[in-house]
Amino acid sequence: MAHPAAHSPTMTAAPSAGLPPWARYGIIFGFVSAASIALWAPIGVSGTYPRMIGAILGELTPEYAAANPYLVRMGSVLKPETFLLIGLLIGGFISSRFGRARLAARRVEMVHAGEKTDFARYRDAFLGGFLIIVGARIAGGCTSGHIISGMTQLSVSAFIFAAGVFGSGIATAKLLQKGGK
Amino acid sequence: MDRMTALFVGIAMGALIQRVQASNPGMIARNLRLENLSVIKFMATTIAVGAMLVYVMSLVMPMNFDVKPTYVVGVLVGGLVFGVGFALSGYCPGTCVVGAGEGRRDAVFAFLGGVVGALAFTLAFTTVIAPLNALADYGKITLADVLGLPAVAVALALGVVFLAVVKWLPTNPGRPALGEES
Numbered sequence: 323m324a325h326p327a328a329h330s331p332t333m334t335a336a337p338s339a340g341l342p343p344w345a346r347y348g349i350i351f352g353f354v355s356a357a358s359i360a361l362w363a364p365i366g367v368s369g370t371y372p373r374m375i376g377a378i379l380g381e382l383t384p385e386y387a388a389a390n391p392y393l394v395r396m397g398s399v400l401k402p403e404t405f406l407l408i409g410l411l412i413g414g415f416i417s418s419r420f421g422r423a424r425l426a427a428r429r430v431e432m433v434h435a436g437e438k439t440d441f442a443r444y445r446d447a448f449l450g451g452f453l454i455i456v457g458a459r460i461a462g463g464c465t466s467g468h469i470i471s472g473m474t475q476l477s478v479s480a481f482i483f484a485a486g487v488f489g490s491g492i493a494t495a496k497l498l499q500k501g502g503k
Numbered sequence: 504m505d506r507m508t509a510l511f512v513g514i515a516m517g518a519l520i521q522r523v524q525a526s527n528p529g530m531i532a533r534n535l536r537l538e539n540l541s542v543i544k545f546m547a548t549t550i551a552v553g554a555m556l557v558y559v560m561s562l563v564m565p566m567n568f569d570v571k572p573t574y575v576v577g578v579l580v581g582g583l584v585f586g587v588g589f590a591l592s593g594y595c596p597g598t599c600v601v602g603a604g605e606g607r608r609d610a611v612f613a614f615l616g617g618v619v620g621a622l623a624f625t626l627a628f629t630t631v632i633a634p635l636n637a638l639a640d641y642g643k644i645t646l647a648d649v650l651g652l653p654a655v656a657v658a659l660a661l662g663v664v665f666l667a668v669v670k671w672l673p674t675n676p677g678r679p680a681l682g683e684e685s
Contacts, residue, residue, distance in 0.1 A: 352552025409513015450592020486582020
C-alpha cells in the first residue's frame with residue numbers, strides 16, 4: 323500500500339526510509355476517505371454520540387425522546403455511522419497489537435504539566451471529552467466530519483471550524499504547558 | 504451494506520489513527536504546542552489526496568457528497584469550544600474510541616465525557632443552540648461555489664498547495680535536525 327518515491331517529502335532521510343509515516347498513512351487515509359464517499363458517505367464520528375443518547379432516552383423517557391427535535395433529526399443509533407465507531411475500536415485494538423510497526427499504548431500517559439496523578443489525567447480527559455462533543459455538535463461535525471471530510475469536499479464550513487479548533491486548541495495547549503494550570 | 508462499509512472504513516481509519524499516534528493524547532498536545540507537526544501533516548496529506556481523488560472520480564461516477572452547512576457563528580463557536588476540549592483531553596470524538604481500543608484508560612473517560620456532553624447538548628438544543636445556528640447561515644457552500652470555479656480545479660489546486668506545505672513544514676520544529684525527520 324505504500325506509494326514510494328513519487329513526491330517524497332524527506333529527500334535527506336535515511337536511504338531506505340521512503341516516505342515518513344505521516345505521509346504514508348496520510349496517503350492511505352486519503353484513499354480510504356475517498357472510497358467512503360464513493361461507496362457510502364463521508365466519514366464522520368461525533369453525530370453518533372447524540373444518537374446513543376437518543377437510544378438511552380428512548381428507553382427511559384420515550385415521550386421526551388420522541389418530542390426532542392434534535393434527537394428526531396439525528397435519527398436511530400442503528401445508522402451506519404455507529405458501525406464506523408465500532409470499527410474504530412476494532413482498528414485501534416488490532417493496530418496496537420499486531421503488525422511490524424505496532425506500538426503498544428501505555429494505559430495512562432500524562433499530557434499536561436499540571437497532571438501529577440492518574441486522577442488529574444482522567445479528569446482532564448473527561449472534561450475535554452465533554453467539550454469536544456458539545457463543540458462538535460454546535461458546529462455540526464468534528465475532526466473527521468468537519469475537517470477531514472469537510473475540507474476534502476471543499477466545504478467552506480470546514481475552514482471556519484478548523485480555524486476555531488486550531489486557534490483555541492493551540493492557545494489552550496500553550497497555556498496548560500506554561501501555567502501547569 | 505452501508506453498515507459493513509462503515510465498519511470496514513472504521514477499522515482502517517482506526518488502524519491508521521493508531522499508527523500515526525493521533526490516538527496518543529500526548530502526541531496531540533505536542534502537535535497543538537507546535538513542537539511536533541506529524542498529526543497535522545497526516546491530516547493535511549489525507550485531505551489533499553482525498554480531495555483530488557473524489558473530485559476527479561466525480562467526473563466519471565456519482566459520489567455521495569454531503570457538504571455541511573456554513574452557519575458562520577455556530578461553526579466558529581463550536582470550533583473554539585472543541586479546540587479547548589481537544590487540547591485539554593488530547594482526544595477528539597474518534598480518537599478516544601481508537602485509544603480505548605488500544606487500552607488507554609483516559610480515552611474511556613474522554614468518551615464518557617463526550618456522552619455526557621451529548622446529553623447536555625441535546626437538552627440545550629431547542630433553547631440555546633438552534634437560535635445560535637440560525638445566525639449567518641449560508642447553507643451548504645463549497646470553495647468552488649465561492650470562487651465560481653469548477654470544483655475539480657479547486658480540489659487539484661488545494662491538493663497541490665496542501666502537499667507543498669506539508670513537504671515544506673518541518674515535522675519536529677521543537678526538536679530540529681536529528682537527521683531523520685518523521
